[in-house]
Amino acid sequence: xxxxxxxxxxxxxxxxxxxxxxxxxxxxxxxxxxxxxxxxxxxxxxxxxxxxxxxxxxxxxxxxxxxxxxxxxxxxxxxxxxxxxxxxxxxxxxxxxxxxxxxxxxxxxxxxxxxxxxxxxxxxxxxxxxxxxxxxxxxxxxxxxxxxxxxxxxxxxxxxxxxxxxxxxxxxxxxxxxxxxxxxxxxxxxxxxxxxxxxxxxxxxxxxxxxxxxx
Amino acid sequence: xxxxxxxxxxxxxxxxxxxxxxxxxxxxxxxxxxxxxxxxxxxxxxxxxxxxxxxxxxxxxxxxxxxxxxxxxxxxxxxxxxxxxxxxxxxxxxx
Numbered sequence: 001x002x003x004x005x006x007x008x009x010x011x012x013x014x015x016x017x018x019x020x021x022x023x024x025x026x027x028x029x030x031x032x033x034x035x036x037x038x039x040x041x042x043x044x045x046x047x048x049x050x051x052x053x054x055x056x057x058x059x060x061x062x063x064x065x066x067x068x069x070x071x072x073x074x075x076x077x078x079x080x081x082x083x084x085x086x087x088x089x090x091x092x093x094x095x096x097x098x099x100x101x102x103x104x105x106x107x108x109x110x111x112x113x114x115x116x117x118x119x120x121x122x123x124x125x126x127x128x129x130x131x132x133x134x135x136x137x138x139x140x141x142x143x144x145x146x147x148x149x150x151x152x153x154x155x156x157x158x159x160x161x162x163x164x165x166x167x168x169x170x171x172x173x174x175x176x177x178x179x180x181x182x183x184x185x186x187x188x189x190x191x192x193x194x195x196x197x198x199x200x201x202x203x204x205x206x207x208x209x210x211x212x213x214x215x
Numbered sequence: 216x217x218x219x220x221x222x223x224x225x226x227x228x229x230x231x232x233x234x235x236x237x238x239x240x241x242x243x244x245x246x247x248x249x250x251x252x253x254x255x256x257x258x259x260x261x262x263x264x265x266x267x268x269x270x271x272x273x274x275x276x277x278x279x280x281x282x283x284x285x286x287x288x289x290x291x292x293x294x295x296x297x298x299x300x301x302x303x304x305x306x307x308x309x310x
Contacts, residue, residue, distance in 0.1 A: 016232075018226070028218050028219075029219070030219050033216065033219040034219045034222050034223055037219065038223075038226075038234070041235060041238075042232075042234060087233060089233065090231070090232065090233045091230075091231070091232075093232070123230070125226065125229065125230065127222060129218065129219075133267060133270070134267060135264050135268045136217070136254075136264070137264065137268060139221065140218040140220075140221040142218075142221050142225045154229065158228040158229055159225075160225055187229075189222055189226060189229075191218035191219060191221060191222040193218045194267075196260060196263060196264070197250060
């Protein structure tokens, strides 16, 4: 079926894979803002993509058109792109910026892990956003969940809250479980956004100082 | 923005990533100012926030991953994006 398409195959040394999604697990645009910032500040370069075919119901998550004076200028489709960064004096990173798929999660995650295995990814972190009953006047809460007991100490040392939750999941949790089955350690960070400050679309308010490079 | 900034700080702790967060910090402050300005104009929302602060003070908040479906009445939800766009439009008109 679908395969990852490569623009190049960079030489990376046991990179850390950081994953973010737009869609349901992007409350407060926490995930997309974080990944966008990382891509810009790490000067990350796009090198691979997961094709969108078979993963999205476009009639429920519609592509965006830019039409000016009657002429169709641009059509923005959901994108699932991998970027790499080899920062000096630091470890290598692969950043994945995508949209949570509507269909075929298993296949989607197989493609993610196929790439992760190809590049000998050393650790996997996903970034999500959730609405919560918290005031914006206090320091934001960041919680974590992980798929291996050995990660608990790391998470606790970083001062993160340990998630208590029973309910519907996003693809983040599916990724953690798939990683566990493959013997890979993975953890998920969740930024808690105040329930009363909601954004209506995937493209939210950004101050002018931060540009958005959407490729 | 403020939440994304906190997430980035946690990510740095966990991965030893070397990245300059100053721009995100400034963006976070800007966002906070805009939210405060917005909230000040809405007494109902101020009341909600005050109650949340009270709950927050009394209990050490446990991460709950509560979601939209737990429900908050629409009139107590602020669509910050629309507000900021209005602000931008007004500034452009004035400019």
